[in-house]
Amino acid sequence: MSAGDPLPISIVLGSAAAVGTLLHQFFRTVEADRYPLSILGSVIGSHWAVAYGLQSTSEQYASFWASHGLAFLIVSTAVVSLWANILVYRAFFHPLNRFPGPFGAKLTKLWSLKQVVGSDIKWYRVASELHKQHGDYVRIGPRELSVLDTAALIPMLGARMEKGPFYGAMERSVHTNRDAAFHKQRRKVWDMAFKQTLADYGPTIEDFTDSLLVRIDSLVGKATVVNDLCIHYSYDVMSSLAFGSSTGFIDGTSSDVATTILNNIKEGIVAVGLFLHVPWMLTIVETLSFVGPMKLFKSWSSEKVAERRKMNNNRPDIMGYLLEHTEDNRENRALLDAESRVIIGAGSDTTASALATMFTILANDPACQEKLRQEVNESFEDGSYTCARPQNLLDGVISETLRICPPVLFAPQRMVPEGGIRIGDVDLPGGTILSFSTYNFHHDKRNFVEPGKFIPERWTTKPELILKKNACIPFVMGPYKCPGKAIAMMELRSVIAKTVCRYDISLAKDAKFDLNEFFLGVKDHFTAGIPEQELVFTRRKE
Ligand code: HEM
Numbered sequence: 390m391s392a393g394d395p396l397p398i399s400i401v402l403g404s405a406a407a408v409g410t411l412l413h414q415f416f417r418t419v420e421a422d423r424y425p426l427s428i429l430g431s432v433i434g435s436h437w438a439v440a441y442g443l444q445s446t447s448e449q450y451a452s453f454w455a456s457h458g459l460a461f462l463i464v465s466t467a468v469v470s471l472w473a474n475i476l477v478y479r480a481f482f483h484p485l486n487r488f489p490g491p492f493g494a495k496l497t498k499l500w501s502l503k504q505v506v507g508s509d510i511k512w513y514r515v516a517s518e519l520h521k522q523h524g525d526y527v528r529i530g531p532r533e534l535s536v537l538d539t540a541a542l543i544p545m546l547g548a549r550m551e552k553g554p555f556y557g558a559m560e561r562s563v564h565t566n567r568d569a570a571f572h573k574q575r576r577k578v579w580d581m582a583f584k585q586t587l588a589d590y591g592p593t594i595e596d597f598t599d600s601l602l603v604r605i606d607s608l609v610g611k612a613t614v615v616n617d618l619c620i621h622y623s624y625d626v627m628s629s630l631a632f633g634s635s636t637g638f639i640d641g642t643s644s645d646v647a648t649t650i651l652n653n654i655k656e657g658i659v660a661v662g663l664f665l666h667v668p669w670m671l672t673i674v675e676t677l678s679f680v681g682p683m684k685l686f687k688s689w690s691s692e693k694v695a696e697r698r699k700m701n702n703n704r705p706d707i708m709g710y711l712l713e714h715t716e717d718n719r720e721n722r723a724l725l726d727a728e729s730r731v732i733i734g735a736g737s738d739t740t741a742s743a744l745a746t747m748f749t750i751l752a753n754d755p756a757c758q759e760k761l762r763q764e765v766n767e768s769f770e771d772g773s774y775t776c777a778r779p780q781n782l783l784d785g786v787i788s789e790t791l792r793i794c795p796p797v798l799f800a801p802q803r804m805v806p807e808g809g810i811r812i813g814d815v816d817l818p819g820g821t822i823l824s825f826s827t828y829n830f831h832h833d834k835r836n837f838v839e840p841g842k843f844i845p846e847r848w849t850t851k852p853e854l855i856l857k858k859n860a861c862i863p864f865v866m867g868p869y870k871c872p873g874k875a876i877a878m879m880e881l882r883s884v885i886a887k888t889v890c891r892y893d894i895s896l897a898k899d900a901k902f903d904l905n906e907f908f909l910g911v912k913d914h915f916t917a918g919i920p921e922q923e924l925v926f927t928r929r930k931e
Pocket of ligand 1: 563564565576731732733735736737739740743791795796797801863864865868869870871872873874876877
C-alpha cells in the first residue's frame with residue numbers, strides 16, 4: 390500500500406467499531422435518554438462530516454454516492470458496535486444484574502412499552518404479575534427497579550431522592566423538573582398559593598357542585614355517562630383555580646376551542662400512557678408539540694394566563710398567587726404557562742376519576758348509599774356540613790375509593806443518590822431508578838385485609854382491616870406529594886354529599902355489571918382511565 394492509498398476497508402470498519410466501544414464508556418457516564426434529538430443530530434452530523442472528509446481526501450470517494458455509501462457504513466458500524474457494547478453490559482455486567490426480572494427488561498425499556506401495549510395500557514397489572522413472580526424488587530429496565538416493599542416507601546419518597554427521567558422529559562414546571570433545588574423553592578410558592586386559596590375556596594366549590602346538580606336534574610331518569618359529568622365538573626373547578634374563570638363545561642357554555650381541547654386531551658392521554666415508559670420518546674413528542682393537538686392547548690392556556698394577569702379578581706385562586714409571587718420575565722412567563730397546564734392536568738383527571746369510580750361503586754351498593762345519606766343529611770340538618778370538614782363514613786368512602794382505585798396509577802420514579810442506599814438488607818446502587826405502583830401497594834394482602842373488597846368501614850369502625858396504614862398513598866408522600874389534596878377532598882365531599890342526598894344513584898335497568906370487571910378495565914394513562922359507565926340518577930322526595 391503506498392502513501393495516499395485509502396486504508397483497507399477492514400481497518401476502517403474495525404476503527405469505527407473501536408469508536409463505538411469508546412463511546413459506550415462515555416455514554417455510561419451520562420443519561421443519554423435526556424438528549425434523543427441531540428444524539429440523532431450527532432449521528433446525522435457525523436455521517437455528513439465523514440462523507441465530506443472522504444470526498445475531500447480521496448479520489449476514490451470523490452463522488453457523492455461513493456463517499457456517502459462508505460460514510461453510512463462507517464457510522465452504522467460505530468452505532469452497531471456502541472449498541473452491542475451497551476446490550477452486553479446491560480445483560481451481564483450491570484450492577485442491577487443481581488436483581489431478578491425478565492431478560493428483555495434488562496436490555497431495554499422498549500420491553501416495558503411492549504408489555505404496556507400488550508396489556509391494553511395497564512402497566513400496574515403487568516407490574517403486579519412481575520412482583521408475584523420475582524418478589525419485591527424486580528428489574529424492569531436497564532437501570533430501573535420496580536419496588537413493592539413497604540419498608541422502602543419512606544426512603545424512596547424522601548428528600549434524598551430526586552425525580553427520575555420521566556419528569557425531565559416535558560416542559561419545566563413545579564411537577565415536571567428534576568432539579569431538587571428549583572423544586573424546593575418553587576414548591577414553597579405553590580404551598581403558599583394553596584394555603585391562601587383554601588380558606589376561601591369552599592364556597593366556590595359548592596357553587597360548582599350546585600351547577601352540577603342543575604345539570605343532573607336535566608338528566609334525571611336517563612342513562613347518563615357519569616364520566617362526562619365528572620370530567621366537566623373537575624375541569625371547570627380547575628379552570629377557575631388556574632385562570633380565575635370557569636370553562637363552562639357543566640352549564641354548557643364552553644367555547645368550541647375548549648371542547649376541542651378537552652377531546653384532544655382525552656385522546657392524547659393514551660399516548661402519554663404509552664410513552665411515559667420511554668421518556669426519550671416523550672421528549673420528542675414534547676419537542677414537536679409546537680405542531681399538532683398540544684399546540685392548541687398550549688396557546689389557549691397561555692392566552693388564559695395572560696387574561697388572568699390583567700384580571701382584577703377578588704376571589705383568590707392559585708394562578709393569582711403564583712403570578713403575584715413569581716418575578717415577571719420571559720423564562721417565568723413560560724413557567725407560569727406550563728404551570729397553568731399542570732393545574733388542569735394534575736387536578737382534573739384525578740378528581741374526575743375518583744368521582745366516576747365512587748359513583749359507580751355507590752350505584753352498586755344501595756346500602757352504603759343509604760348509610761351515607763343518613764350521615765350527610767344529619768350534617769345538613771344540624772348545620773355542621775361544610776366540604777372542608779371531614780365526616781366519618783363520607784371520608785371512609787372517599788379513602789376506600791382512593792385505595793381500591795388510585796386516580797394516579799403512574800409509577801412515580803425516583804433516583805437513588807450517588808453512593809447508593811440500603812433498605813433493610815437490600816443494597817441499591819447510586820443512579821438506580823426506583824419506581825412503584827401505588828395500586829399494587831394498595832392491593833397487597835400484607836397491607837390490607839381482603840384488599841380487593843370495597844370496605845369503607847376500614848377507615849371508621851374496622852381499623853383491624855388495615856395492616857399497614859402508610860401503604861395507602863393515593864397522594865404519595867414526601868417533598869413531591871400532592872399539594873392539591875385538601876382541594877380534591879373538598880370537591881369529592883361536596884359532590885358525593887350533595888348528590889346522595891338529592892338522588893338515588895343506580896345502574897341502568899337490566900344493565901349487566903360486574904364491579905371486578907369494571908376494575909379490570911381501568912387503564913393507566915398516568916391518571917386512571919376509568920371505563921365509561923352509564924348510571925341513572927333518580928330524584929328523591931325532599
Ligand atoms: C383525587 C385527586 C388527586 C389525587 C389522587 C392526586 C394525586 C397526586 C399524586 C399521586 C401526585 C404525585 C405524582 C408524581 O409523583 O408524579 C400528585 C402531584 C401533584 N398534584 Fe395531585 N392529586 C389529586 C388532585 C390534585 C388537585 C385538585 C390539584 C390542584 C391543582 C393537584 C395538583 C398536583 C400538583 C401540582 C402535583 C405536583 C407536585 C410536585 O411535584 O411537587 N392534584 N397528585
